[in-house]
Amino acid sequence: xxxxxxxxxxxxxxxxxxxxxxxxxxxxxxxxxxxxxxxxxxxxxxxxxxxxxxxxxxxxxxxxxxxxx
Amino acid sequence: xxxxxxxxxxxxxxxxxxxxxxxxxxxxxxxxxxxxxxxxxxxxxxxxxxxxxxxxxxxxxxxxxxxxxxxxxxxxxxxxxxxxxxxxxxxxxxxxxxxxxxxxxxxxxxxxxxxxxxxxxxxxxxxxxxxxxxxxxxxxxxxxxxxxxxxxxxxxxxxxxxxxxxxxxxxxxxxxxxxxxxxxxxxxxxxxxxxxxxxxxxxxxxxxxxxxxxxxxxxxxxxxxxxxxxxxxxxxxxxxxxxxxxxxxxxxxxxxxxxxxxxxxxxxxxxxxxxxxxxxxxxxxxxxxxxxxxxxxxxxxxxxxxxxxxxxxxxxxxxxxxxxxxxxxxxxxxxxxxxxxxxxxxxxxxxxxxxxxxxxxxxxxxxxxxxxxxxxxxxxxx
Numbered sequence: 346x347x348x349x350x351x352x353x354x355x356x357x358x359x360x361x362x363x364x365x366x367x368x369x370x371x372x373x374x375x376x377x378x379x380x381x382x383x384x385x386x387x388x389x390x391x392x393x394x395x396x397x398x399x400x401x402x403x404x405x406x407x408x409x410x411x412x413x414x
Numbered sequence: 415x416x417x418x419x420x421x422x423x424x425x426x427x428x429x430x431x432x433x434x435x436x437x438x439x440x441x442x443x444x445x446x447x448x449x450x451x452x453x454x455x456x457x458x459x460x461x462x463x464x465x466x467x468x469x470x471x472x473x474x475x476x477x478x479x480x481x482x483x484x485x486x487x488x489x490x491x492x493x494x495x496x497x498x499x500x501x502x503x504x505x506x507x508x509x510x511x512x513x514x515x516x517x518x519x520x521x522x523x524x525x526x527x528x529x530x531x532x533x534x535x536x537x538x539x540x541x542x543x544x545x546x547x548x549x550x551x552x553x554x555x556x557x558x559x560x561x562x563x564x565x566x567x568x569x570x571x572x573x574x575x576x577x578x579x580x581x582x583x584x585x586x587x588x589x590x591x592x593x594x595x596x597x598x599x600x601x602x603x604x605x606x607x608x609x610x611x612x613x614x615x616x617x618x619x620x621x622x623x624x625x626x627x628x629x630x631x632x633x634x635x636x637x638x639x640x641x642x643x644x645x646x647x648x649x650x651x652x653x654x655x656x657x658x659x660x661x662x663x664x665x666x667x668x669x670x671x672x673x674x675x676x677x678x679x680x681x682x683x684x685x686x687x688x689x690x691x692x693x694x695x696x697x698x699x700x701x702x703x704x705x706x707x708x709x710x711x712x713x714x715x716x717x718x719x720x721x722x723x724x725x726x727x728x729x730x731x732x733x734x735x736x737x738x739x740x741x742x743x744x745x746x747x748x749x750x751x752x753x754x755x756x757x758x759x760x761x762x763x764x765x766x767x768x769x770x771x772x773x774x775x776x777x778x779x780x781x782x783x784x785x786x787x788x789x790x791x792x793x794x795x796x
Contacts (some may be wrong), residue, residue: 348514
């Protein structure tokens with residue numbers, strides 16, 4: 346049975362410029378574009394973020410995640 | 415107040431090369447945990463959700479959880495895949511129950527290391543495709559770089575690392591799920607075939623296939639299932655940088671951070687005194703001294719001493735890997751969840767010939783990525 350423990354809000358969103366091909370960026374740079382937009386939207390810094398959840402289709406591990414402090 | 419979550423059942427296969435399909439391996443474990451608990455997949459009367467650990471590269475197919483949906487009751491139910499070590503799947507399921515989303519969650523992990531010609535082909539694919547894959551970097555070569563850096567920085571010797579292998583084989587002979595344990599000496603390890611200096615064949619984990627499973631439940635429902643409960647007291651994970659050059663490989667900062675959070679959650683102030691038994695994921699022998707330092711079982715650079723002085727042996731102050739651990743064979747993905755299974759058996763008093771008598775608090779550890787990029791630490795207690 347689903348019991349809600351506490352409320353959760355979306356405080357920032359970001360997306361990349363969508364285009365059929367983006368030869369101007371790598372996968373990592375593409376992610377970075379969305380991340381920067383979301384942080385800006387939320388008026389937060391990456392250091393304010395506790396956890397990153399990253400969904401992908403086998404990107405060959407070519408990603409960088411934040412370290413938890 | 416945070417609710418309590420317990421492990422109510424565990425199961426594992428033998429760790430050996432075999433011809434079972436992935437789904438068959440998982441089924442063998444799921445059947446055991448369902449029989450043990452009497453739970454079913456009938457809606458509202460048993461399993462609320464499943465978290466499965468598998469990997470597309472190891473299973474040689476995309477969306478590697480699709481063939482095991484049938485055996486984890488995923489039809490008309492929540493099923494989520496963790497494409498990492500199985501300990502992370504247990505952590506994820508734990509959070510799912512803490513959040514109030516589910517009450518009873520089935521967790522599985524499987525991997526067949528025997529399928530590729532070499533495991534290095536698979537782990538090479540984990541590196542970035544443009545710069546590092548063409549160099550031939552794989553987990554073994556990366557581990558050799560880390561072993562050298564750590565041994566040089568902390569004065570750890572190959573002999574000390576070899577002692578971890580000898581201990582694993584000695585302990586593994588008491589574990590009916592282990593098939594690769596042998597009578598070996600430190601000299602045997604030092605003289606075995608060199609794979610990537612300083613890592614020899616016996617310094618690394620033998621090829622095996624296998625799966626394991628467990629069921630987590632929130633307190634009220636757990637108490638109705640069994641009296642012999644093992645509680646999750648604390649858990650955490652931490653990532654380090656992806657590119658090896660962005661880290662100092664002599665250290666394991668992400669393990670230190672993950673352990674610190676897990677200890678805080680479990681109220682553990684002095685791990686070497688308060689933890690009775692530990693199962694840690696060591697794919698290469700140097701990782702036992704390095705990870706035990708990271709976990710705070712000893713001071714920095716003292717990991718070799720733990721082995722020299724027998725502190726981590728059976729009968730020592732803090733036995734590490736009474737099951738034999740990964741160094742006697744436990745495949746990728748499965749390894750971390752198998753460590754959780756082993757600690758649950760220890761705390762239940764069901765570990766047979768490998769039992770650490772009177773164990774009340776245990777630590778299970780899993781890792782993924784090259785040179786311990788991700789670490790996950792779970793503290794279990796009676």
